[in-house]
Amino acid sequence: MRVMGIDPGLTRCGVGVVDGRPGAPGTMVAVGVVRTDPEAPLAERLLALDDGLRAFLDEHQPEAVAVERVFSQHNVASVIGTAQASGIALLAGARLGLPTATYTPSEVKSAVCGNGTADKRQVTTMVTRILRLKEAPKPADAADALAIAICHLWRGGVKARISAALNNSAAGNKESAR
Template identity: 90%
Template sequence: MGIDPGLTRCGVGVVEGRPGAPGTMVAVDVVRTDPEAGLADRLLALDEGLRALIDAHRPEAVAVERVFSQHNVASVIGTAQASGIALLAAARSGLPSATYTPSEVKNAVCGNGTADKRQVTTMITRILRLTEPPKPADAADALAIAVCHLWRGGVQARIAQAAAKERIR
């Protein structure tokens, strides 16, 4: 499951597959919160929405876009809060989680860490063999995060496992 964290719109994409092969989209959704509601209520609604999707789809892992510095400080704070809720929802469900920077996701799906949103949407539509681009952009981004983890997460886990075995020796 890939999550594109946002306080107003939080994209969620579920894919299945294996590294090196195109995945299959299982589900795509956007958890929305009311911008007029208080912060605590919005965070609670986000948590409830994400946990419901985790319960419904039973992913093996959760990947979340890592918060990065933006010019709009208020926006990055909301994104960071949503990211924390996403990671907490994964932990409460006993799922492993990983985070990826936007450039890591773009590089994984487009081969270019500076790709724009249109390029990411086009590539994720092709990779998952969708008949039309997922909308809104938060949904396409969430699917891209899921594909990034599908392709890179397994490799990273094997490297970490090998490193741990080496330390034991």
């Protein structure tokens, strides 16, 4: 399976594409960062982000998109920009009819490092090892995007099966109530 992982950010949005399957080392297909001009109007920045993500999607043809879920930080302005970038990332995948998933930073760290409180250095080290790269991907946003893709490869199938089981159970409960 080919997954595009996205570490959303309004100024720097990390993007990584990985081929792989659960429990096995993956192969990095592409990695990069979509940048926007912090001085540009917001609408132009969001459009530039969308254009950059579309280019990655068109070029690498992933089968799924995984995005880091926005979490509360102390800097509200930063959270708002990250949330806007996250929405663009989810929309980019959905526009193509691709399955999309979100993961919290601790889910990604736990999947890749075995520790939900791992620091950025540890995540980058593990991504480099898992993908058998000669050097660490830079900047950290790019390494994080690869980690998100790996997380989806390794955990996305389980997450989808649980969701399907819950949906089937809810549908069965509705039928029983009739």
